[in-house]
Amino acid sequence: MSIDPPIIAMLSTSPIPVGSSIFFASALLTISVLVLLLLRRFLTLRATPAYLAIPVFLALALPASVVLLVPIDLASSSREGAGPTAIWLPDRLILVSWRIAYWLIFVLTWAILPLLGEYIDSGYRDPKGRIHYSIRSNARYQLIVLCCATVGLIYISIQNGFEFTSIKTLVMALAYVWGLVLAIYLMGHGLVSIPRTLFRNANVSGRLRRIQAHAPRLHDRLMDAINDLESLESQVTQLQRRKTGTALDFQEWIEELAETASPSPELRSGLLEQSDGPGTIPAVITERYLADLTRRLQRARHQKARFVDEWDRLVLSADDIQAIINSSASQKLEFNHSTHRSSFLSSLKLLNPYMRYHLYVHVIPNVRLGLGALFSAASVCIVWSELVKSLAPRLSVVTLSIVSYHKAPAQVEFGRQLIASAWLLYMCSAALVGVNDAKVWGNRALVRRNTYGESACWYAGLVAKLTVPIAYNFLTFLPESVRQNTTFYKFLGRFIDLTPLGKGFDYFFPVFILVPIGATLFNLYGRVQNICSWGLIEDDEDDLENNPGGYGLGGWREGRDLIERELNGLGGLGLSTRSGHRSPRPASRIDEESPAFSSSRTALLENSRAPRAPRGAAATITPMEDEDEENFFQSFAHRVKNTFETAGKPQWLQGDSFRLPRWMSNENSESNDGLARWFGGRPAPGGVRL
Template structure:
C-alpha cells in the first residue's frame, strides 16, 4: 500500500488541473460566445462538451501511471484504481450522451425558427429522427448478430453500442488527423515568409469578399420579405403580426440600404399569398442563418485585411529597421498590440525571431507527424518499434512504472493528435455554413463544433494507448472499461490495428495536393485549399492576387464597397467597431460604390475589379530570367500601336484619283470619271 500523502498530493494536483481546464474552457467560450446573452441551456452543455474531452487528455496519463505502479512507489501523478474507473465512466457516458443526443437536439432546437418551445422541440425531434432511426437500424442489425454469437445479455448490448460509437469516431478522427498532421507544419513554414504570406492573403481576398457581398445581398433579400410582410395589415399576415413585428425590429433594412423600396417591390413575388406558421418559421430560420453568415464573413474579411496590413508593415520595415503597426483593430494579434517593445525591437521580433521560431516549430512538428504516422503503420506487427512507445514507456521490452516525464510526453502526444484532428475539422468544407466567429458564433454552430470535439477525443485517446506495449495497455483502466468491450465484438476486434493504416490516404492527399486536383477535375472540393499564387503568377483573372491587393487597399483607404453594409444596426455591432479602429487611413478620394441591392454575377464583379487593377504594376514579377523575358516580349506586342491601315479604316486615295477638292470625289464626278465620259452606272463603265 502506497503512503497516503502521495495520493493526497496527486489528488490536489488533479483538482487544480481540472480547475485550470474549466477556466480555459470559460475563456474559450467567452471568445466565441456572448456569455451574458447566451442562455444557460446552451452554455452548460457546450461547456461540458469541451471540458470533458480536455479532462480525458489529462486522465489518460494518470491512468497509465496508476495502472503501472505494481504495488511499488509511483513516480508520477496517480489515483486509486476505483477513482480512475469512476472518472472514466462519468467522462465517457456524459460525452456519449452529449455527442449523440443532447447537442444534436439542442442545435436543431436553436435553429428551428419557431417561437414556442413546444414547436421547437417537435421540430428538433423531427429533424434528428431520420438520423437517429438510421443509427437505431444499424444497432438492431448488429444486436441480432451479437445475440446470435454471444447470447443476449446486457454486456453484449453495451459492447455493441460502444463499438459502434468508437468505429464511427475513429474513422472520422483518423482521416481528419491525417490532414492536420501535414497541414500544421506546412502552414508554419509558409507563414514564416512574410512576402509569401502576404501574397496568399491577397489571393484569398477576392473569394472572401465575394462571399461577404453574397451574404449581405442574401440578408437584404430576406429583410425585404419581412418589410413586405410588415406592410400587410389584412389576411393571414394579421394573425402573425406580433411575430412579423419582432422580425422587423431586428432588421436593419431602412438604414443599411437606401434602395430598400426597390428591392421590396422586386421581392414581392417571393412572399406567398397565404402566410402560415411554417413559412414564418422557415423565414426566421433563414434570417438567423443569413445574419450569422454575414457576421462570419465580415469577421473573416476584417481579419484578412488586418493581417494584410500588418504583413505589409513588416515587409516595409526592412528599409528603416523600425516596425510600427499604427492603430490596431480588435482582430490584431496580442504581439502587434503590445506597447512594451520599441519599434526597433519589434522589427527584430517579427523579421528575425518569429520566422525562426516558426521554422523550428515546423521542423519539430514535422518529426512528430512522421512519428505518429509510423506508429500507426507498425503497431499491429512491430509495436516495439513505435516512437511513441519508446518516448512514453521507459523500457518497452520490460515495461515498468511510468514516471512524471512519461506522463508529460504522453499528454503532449495526445494533445497534438487531437489538435491535428481539430485543424482538419476547421479546414473541411463539407460541414455547411458552420463557423466559429469571435463573440458572435451561431448557437447551432457552437453545438456542432463542441460535439465534434467530444466525438473525436475518446477514439483518439484509445487509439493512442494502442501504440504502447500490450502489457502496459491491458493493465490500464481505460482498456478494462472500453478496450475489452471493443475487442469483444467482431466489429471492433482488430479494427483499431488495421484501419489506421488508411491514415496514408489523407496524408498523401494533403501532402501532394490531391484535393486541388480533384477539385479542378470534378469542381468539388472537400477541404479548404488556399489559392496558390504560383499557379497564377500574373495575378489577373478570377480570384487573382492583384485583384485581392486592390480590394484590400481600397478597404484600408476607406474606399471599399462595404461602407453601406456597415452602416446598419446589426452590421455596426458586428463590424463597425473593427472598422473604426483598424488602421490609419488617408483622406478618401472620389469614388462611388456599387449599388448594394444589385446581385451582380461573379464574372461581372471580377471584370470590374480586373479593369481597375490593370494599371501598370509597381513591383516586378517574381520568376526566373526566361519567365521575365517571356513577359517582356508579350508586353511589347500587346502595348505596340496598331498601324492605321490594320485598323479597318479606308485608305486615302491619291490626289490624281480624287476630285477637284482633293477628296473622294463627292458624288463620283471628277478624277478618273472625266476620262470615261463623266457618266457611269453602278458597276458599269462607258468606253
C-alpha cells in the first residue's frame, strides 16, 4: 500500500510511551467490555448468530475508539521535545489506528450492515434466496449513491484533474458530506432534547401526567400489534390445514411457521372465524408468498415485543412515580416488590424508606435541574461555536476550553484532553438522542433482549456513520495551525478541503443546525403534523397543552385508568405475570383465574378489535370528574358545559331535518348520465369522488 506524501514526514522514529500505550490498550479493552454489555442488554447473545453479532460489535466499538482517538491525536500532534503531559502515541500508531477505524467503519456502514439487515429481514429459508433478496433491496439505494459519485467525480476531475487519488478523495468526501448532513440534523434535536428532558423530569407530577397522556396511544399501538400478529398467525393456521395443491410443496416451511406461532386459543378464536373466508391466502402458494409471510410474521412478533416492553416500562414508571407522590404525607417511600423495576435505583434495597424518600423527592430532582442547566449551557456553547468558527474563531467557547492562544504552538495537556473528550462525547450523545426525538425511522426500535436483527444493524450502522463526521466537525472548532497538524486532518481533512466546495460546505453548512433546534424548541413537527392531518394526530405535549383537564378520548385520565387496570390485573396484557409485579392495592386486585378476570380480558380484546375513534375527536360521554383536583371556577365551568351539552332538543326543532333536492342527492340514481360519467360516476354512499 502506497503512503501519501504528506504522511511520510510523520513516520519518523519516535519514543514509545509506555504509560500512554498501557492506557490506550486498557481503554480499548474497557470499550469492548462495555459494548458487549450493551449488546447483551438489547440482544440475546447466545441465540444471536456470529455473522450478526460481530459486525454490530465492530460498528459500535470502532466509533467509541474514534471518540478516544481524537483527544490523543490532538495531544500527540502538539507535543514538544520529550512529549506533552498528556496521553500521546507515536505518529505511526495513530495513523494505523485511523486507517483501521475509518475504513472498517466505511465498509460496515456502506456495504456490510445494509446487506446484512436485508439478509436477516428477507424471510427466505435458504441463504441463496436471502442473498438475492438483499442485493435486490439494496440495488436502488446503491444506484443512487453511484449516480451521486459519478457527478462528484466529474466535478473533482474538472477541478484538480483525474487521478487515482481522485476516486479516493471522492469516496471520503461524499461519505463525510452525507454523514455531516445527518449528524447536524440529529445533533440539533439532541442539543435541545437532553436538557429539556432533564428539566421536565425534575417535576414529578408533570412527568406522571405526560406518562398518563402517552398511555392511551401506546396501548392502542400495542393492541394493534397484537391484532396484526393474530391475523398473520391465522393465515399460517389456514395454510397448515390445506393438505392439497401447491401447499404440499412447502409443507415443511409451513410447519416451521406453525411451530413458532403458539398463541392461546382464547386470543385467536375471534380472528380465526373472520379469516376463514376466501381471499385470505392465495390459491397458488409460491416461495415468494411464503417469504413475504415469514417476513411479516417476524416484523409483527418483534413489533409486539417492542410495544409490550414499552408498555411494561410505562406502567412500572407510573407506579414508581405515583409511589413517590404518595410518600409526601408519611415521608417514607416503599416501591412495590418486583423482579424488573423501571429503573436501577428503584430496585436497590440498601436505603431505608426515609432516606429513599429524601433521595427521590429532594436529591434526584435537584440533580436533574443541575444537569439540565449544565447541558443547556453546553448546548448553547456548541451552537455558538458552530456559528462563529468561520468568522471569529477566538470567540468560540469550545476552542478556548481546549487550546491556549497565548502559547505558540498551543499544547493540549491532560486536562484539556479530558475537556475535548467531554465535548466530543456530548455531541455524539446529542446526535444519538436525536434519533429517538426525530421519529422518522419507521418501526425500528431497540428492545431489551429482543431487538430485531434488522433494527440492530440499522442502529449500529447509524452510530458508525455519524461518529466520524461529528469528530471532524469538532476538529474544525480548533485553530487552523492546530487542526492541520493532526494526523486526522492529514488522513481525512485534506481530502475534504481539496476543493473550494468541500471546504466551504464544511464551514458554512453547520449553521443550519439552527433549523432542527428551532423545530424542536417550538414543536414545529407536531404543528405541521397537526395541520396536515386536520388535527387528528397530535403530540403528547400538545395533548397536555390543549387538554390540561384530561377529558375526552385519549386524555391523561384515560391513560390513568388504563394503568390502574393493568396494575390491578384487569388489563389483560399479563404485566403481573411478566414482571412479577404485585399491586399495592390487594383489596381491589382480582385473581387471574377468576371469571371476572377472564370476562374483563375478553371484553378488552373485543374492544381492541373494534374500530377506534380518532384521538382528536370529542368524547360523547364525559368521565367523572375528580373534585379534589379542581377549584371552584373549573368545577363551575365544567358543570355549565355539561348542562349545555346534555340538554335535549326542543320539540319545535324535532321535525324533519332539511333534505337536499333530488338533483343534489344520489337517491334513485342507478345510471351515470350527463357530466357524472366524465368523473368516474357517482360516489358510493358516504364517500367522495375525486
